[in-house]
Amino acid sequence: MPFQFNELYTQAKKLATPFIASKKAVSGNVGSVLVTPDGKMYTGVSVNTPCSLGFCGEHAAVAAMMADRKAVIHSIVSVDDDGEVMPPCGRCRQLLLFLHEDNRNTRIYINNGGDVVILSELMPYSKSA
Numbered sequence: 001m002p003f004q005f006n007e008l009y010t011q012a013k014k015l016a017t018p019f020i021a022s023k024k025a026v027s028g029n030v031g032s033v034l035v036t037p038d039g040k041m042y043t044g045v046s047v048n049t050p051c052s053l054g055f056c057g058e059h060a061a062v063a064a065m066m067a068d069r070k071a072v073i074h075s076i077v078s079v080d081d082d083g084e085v086m087p088p089c090g091r092c093r094q095l096l097l098f099l100h101e102d103n104r105n106t107r108i109y110i111n112n113g114g115d116v117v118i119l120s121e122l123m124p125y126s127k128s129a
Contacts, residue, residue: 011041013079029080031079033061034061035076042062042068043061087117093123103119
């Protein structure tokens with residue numbers, strides 16, 4: 001893989017800078033970076049609203065990847081606006097599984113030390129599609 005944890009972390013941390021768009025919409029509390037098996041990087045930021053119409057940074061990165069007609073993810077890292085690495089929430093984990101059965105093997109960075117788990121380890125009883 002052409003990208004190491006530190007490179008992905010640095011990129012995600014840059015994205016994790018809140019932007020107040022309006023009284024009811026803030027983005028950037030979470031920045032996410034995912035990498036496809038061919039080494040292409042996709043990024044996304046969270047969007048928060050008071051009535052849960054927003055979405056996670058992982059969803060935004062997935063949308064960017066899918067716009068490029070790709071569905072398999074090699075690795076993903078998400079960072080909050082305090083600089084802490086966080087694994088995807090349950091909704092995001094399920095989305096990754098639905099995209100492609102190979103995503104059971106997606107490498108997920110789970111902490112600032114660069115530790116990795118495989119998505120199937122976080123979702124041991126799930127079936128992909």
